[in-house]
Amino acid sequence: MSLLELRNVSKIYGELKALDRVSLHVDQGEWVAIMGPSGSGKSTMMNIIGCMDKPTSGEVLLDGVDISKESSKRLTDIRRDKIGLIFQQFHMVSYLTAVENVMVSQYYHSMPDEAEALEALGRVGLRERARHLPSQLSGGEQQRVCVARALINHPELILADEPTGNLDEANENIVLDLFAQLHREGTTLIVVTHDPEVADAAQRTIVLEHGKVAREVINENFGK
Amino acid sequence: MNKLPLPLVNLLRKPGRTLALALLIAFLALAVFGGSVVVLSLRGGLQSLEARLGADIILVPSEAQSKVSFQNMFLQGTTGAFYMDASVLDKALEVEGVEKAAPQTFLASLKADCCSIKIQVIGIDPALDFTVQPWISRSLSREMGDMDVAVGCKVEADVGETIRVYDQRCKVTARLEPTGTGLDTAVYCNMDTMNTLLRAAEEKGVSHRIESGDSVISAVYVKVRDGADIDAVNSCLNGHIRKVTAVRTRSMITGVSDSLAGISRTVTILIAAVWVLAIVILLLTFVLIIRERSREFAVLRLAGASRGMLSRMVLRESALCGLLGGVAGTGLAALLLFPFAQLIESALNLPYLMPETGTVLLLAVGTVLLSVGVAALSSVTAAYRLSRVDPGTALREGN
Numbered sequence: 001m002s003l004l005e006l007r008n009v010s011k012i013y014g015e016l017k018a019l020d021r022v023s024l025h026v027d028q029g030e031w032v033a034i035m036g037p038s039g040s041g042k043s044t045m046m047n048i049i050g051c052m053d054k055p056t057s058g059e060v061l062l063d064g065v066d067i068s069k070e071s072s073k074r075l076t077d078i079r080r081d082k083i084g085l086i087f088q089q090f091h092m093v094s095y096l097t098a099v100e101n102v103m104v105s106q107y108y109h110s111m112p113d114e115a116e117a118l119e120a121l122g123r124v125g126l127r128e129r130a131r132h133l134p135s136q137l138s139g140g141e142q143q144r145v146c147v148a149r150a151l152i153n154h155p156e157l158i159l160a161d162e163p164t165g166n167l168d169e170a171n172e173n174i175v176l177d178l179f180a181q182l183h184r185e186g187t188t189l190i191v192v193t194h195d196p197e198v199a200d201a202a203q204r205t206i207v208l209e210h211g212k213v214a215r216e217v218i219n220e221n222f223g224k
Numbered sequence: 225m226n227k228l229p230l231p232l233v234n235l236l237r238k239p240g241r242t243l244a245l246a247l248l249i250a251f252l253a254l255a256v257f258g259g260s261v262v263v264l265s266l267r268g269g270l271q272s273l274e275a276r277l278g279a280d281i282i283l284v285p286s287e288a289q290s291k292v293s294f295q296n297m298f299l300q301g302t303t304g305a306f307y308m309d310a311s312v313l314d315k316a317l318e319v320e321g322v323e324k325a326a327p328q329t330f331l332a333s334l335k336a337d338c339c340s341i342k343i344q345v346i347g348i349d350p351a352l353d354f355t356v357q358p359w360i361s362r363s364l365s366r367e368m369g370d371m372d373v374a375v376g377c378k379v380e381a382d383v384g385e386t387i388r389v390y391d392q393r394c395k396v397t398a399r400l401e402p403t404g405t406g407l408d409t410a411v412y413c414n415m416d417t418m419n420t421l422l423r424a425a426e427e428k429g430v431s432h433r434i435e436s437g438d439s440v441i442s443a444v445y446v447k448v449r450d451g452a453d454i455d456a457v458n459s460c461l462n463g464h465i466r467k468v469t470a471v472r473t474r475s476m477i478t479g480v481s482d483s484l485a486g487i488s489r490t491v492t493i494l495i496a497a498v499w500v501l502a503i504v505i506l507l508l509t510f511v512l513i514i515r516e517r518s519r520e521f522a523v524l525r526l527a528g529a530s531r532g533m534l535s536r537m538v539l540r541e542s543a544l545c546g547l548l549g550g551v552a553g554t555g556l557a558a559l560l561l562f563p564f565a566q567l568i569e570s571a572l573n574l575p576y577l578m579p580e581t582g583t584v585l586l587l588a589v590g591t592v593l594l595s596v597g598v599a600a601l602s603s604v605t606a607a608y609r610l611s612r613v614d615p616g617t618a619l620r621e622g623n
Contacts, residue, residue, distance in 0.1 A: 050526075052526075052614065053614070072531070073530060073531070073532075076525070076528065076529075076530045076531070077530075079526070079528065080527075080528030085526050091519070091522070091523045091526070092523065093520050093523055093524065094520065095233070095234060095237035095238060096233065096237075100233070104230075104523075104524065104527045105527045105528060107230065107527075108524070108527055108528030108529045108530075108533065109528050149527065153528075
C-alpha cells in the first residue's frame with residue numbers, strides 16, 4: 001500500500017527546473033534512499049515531501065491526501081502528525097536539554113511526557129545524557145537526540161536529509177541501526193544521501209539527476 | 225516534569241538577554257510610575273493648598289508685606305507674626321460682596337526653654353472659620369477646648385501629649401491629615417487659647433506689638449459672594465479699611481501653580497522621551513533577537529509549531545519580560561519615592577501631597593499592565609516577520 005506518491009511533480013525557480021515532472025511512490029513501511037549529485041533536486045524533493053514547500057505543478061499524495069494543494073497551516077498539521085524530520089546539521093534548540101528537545105515535538109503534537117521522552121532517548125542510547133545541553137553533547141549524540149525527537153510522536157514517515165553526513169563511522173552505524181530498527185517496526189523511511197553505504201542500507205534507491213528520476217535500484221542484499 | 229513552558233524556559237535559560245530586556249522595561253516603568261506619582265503629588269499639593277486657603281481674599285496688616293514674607297507663611301509654613309485690630313473683621317463684613325469673613329491670629333513660638341518646639345501657632349474662631357475648621361473637623365469630632373491644640377502632621381507631637389508654648393501647657397487633641405503644604409507644620413487652637421498664649425508671650429518680653437489685649441488678629445479670610453467681582457471686592461476692601469492690605473489668594477497661588485505647571489510639563493516631556501526611546505530600543509532589540517533566533521524558530525516549526533504558536537510564544541516571552549521589568553521598575557520607583565517623599569518635597573519647594581494608597585496601587589497596576597502591553601506590542605512586528613519565515617530556508621541559511 002502506497003504511503004507517498006509523487007505524480008509529475010515539478011518545482012521551478014525562475015529559469016531553473018529543480019524538479020522536472022518527477023513521479024515515484026513509496027510504500028508503507030518501505031525504506032527508500034534518494035541519491036544524486038549536488039543540484040539534482042534532492043533537497044527540493046525533501047522539502048516538498050516534508051511539507052516545507054509546495055511544487056509548482058503535479059500532485060503529492062501523502063497517505064492519500066494531495067498535500068500540494070494544502071494551506072500552509074494544514075501542511076504544518078500534516079508535518080506535525082505524520083512526519084519525523086532529521087537533518088544533516090543537528091538542529092537542536094540550544095537552551096533546551098536533550099530530553100526537552102525531544103519533548104518539544106510532543107509539546108506541539110499533543111502533550112509533553114517526560115517519561116516517554118526519556119524512553120525515546122534510551123532507545124538511541126542517550127538516557128544518561130538526557131539533562132545535557134546540546135553544547136555538552138558530541139555531534140553523534142546530538143544527531144541521535146534528533147532521531148529520538150523525530151520518532152517520539154510515532155510518525156508514519158521518517159524523512160532524513162543526509163543524516164550521517166556529519167558523523168563518524170561509529171555514530172553512522174548507530175544511526176543506521178536505529179533506522180533498521182524503525183523499519184522493522186513498520187515505519188516508512190526516506191533517506192536523502194549521497195553516501196552509497198547509507199543508500200545500500202535501504203531497500204530501494206532512487207537516483208535523481210538534473211531534477212529527474214534517472215534510475216531506481218533495488219537492494220538485493222537488503223536484510224541479509 | 226510533564227510540562228514544558230517554552231516561553232518561561234527560554235527566559236530562564238537566557239538570563240543575560242532576559243535581564244537586559246527587563247531592565248529596559250523597568251526603566252520605562254520607573255519613569256512612568258515615578259513621574260506620574262510626582263505629578264499627582266504636586267497637583268494634590270496645589271489642590272490641598274487651594275482648599276486650605278479656601279478664601280478669595282486675605283486681609284493682612286499693610287506692615288506684613290514689609291515685615292515678613294506673608295506669602296511664605298501661608299504657603300510654606302515659615303514662622304512669623306503680625307497683628308491688626310480685630311475690628312477689621314467687622315469692617316470687612318460691611319463691604320458689599322463679602323459673603324463670609326473669618327479671623328486668624330498667628331504666633332511664632334521660640335526655640336528656647338519656654339517652648340518645646342519652634343512652631344507657628346494659628347488661632348481660629350471655630351464658629352466663623354471656613355478654611356481650616358472643616359479640615360480640623362475630619363480629625364477632631366468635638367470642638368477644641370481651652371488650651372487644646374490640633375497639630376499638623378509634621379509637628380513632632382502625638383495626641384495626648386502636652387507641648388509648651390511660652391510656658392503654657394497645651395494638650396494635643398488631634399493630629400491633622402497631611403495637606404502637603406506649610407500648614408502641616410503649624411499648630412491650631414481657638415481664639416481664647418491664642419489670647420492666653422499671646423499674653424504669655426508678652427510677659428516673656430517677646431516683642432509682639434499687641435496694643436489692646438484680646439482684640440488683635442493677624443489675618444481675615446474673606447469669601448466673596450457668588451457672582452460678585454472678586455477684584456472689585458478686593459479694591460473695595462483696600463479702600464474701605466485703612467492700614468490693611470487685601471490680597472487675592474489666586475495671585476498668591478499663581479506662582480506655585482506656574483512652578484507646578486512647569487515641573488509637570490518637564491516630567492511629562494521626560495516620560496514621553498523615555499517612552500519613545502524605550503519603545504524604539506525595544507523594537508530594535510526584538511528584531512535583532514528574532515533574527516538571532518531564526519534557526520531556533522525554524523527547528524520549532526519543523527517540530528510542529530504553527531506560525532500562530534510561535535507568534536504566541538514570542539508574545540508570551542515579551543509579556544513575561546514586560547511583567548518582570550514592570551514590577552521591578554514600579555517597585556524601584558516606590559522605594560525611591562515613598563521613603564524620600566519629604567526630601568523630594570524640600571527639593572521641589574512646592575506643595576507636595578502623595579496620592580492616596582488606592583490611587584497609588586491603581587497607578588502601579590496600570591504601569592505594570594502598560595509595561596506588559598508595550599513589551600508585547602514591541603515584539604508583534606518581529607513575531608509576524610518570524611512567522612513568515614520558511615523553516616527549510618531558515619535552517620539552510622542558518623547552517
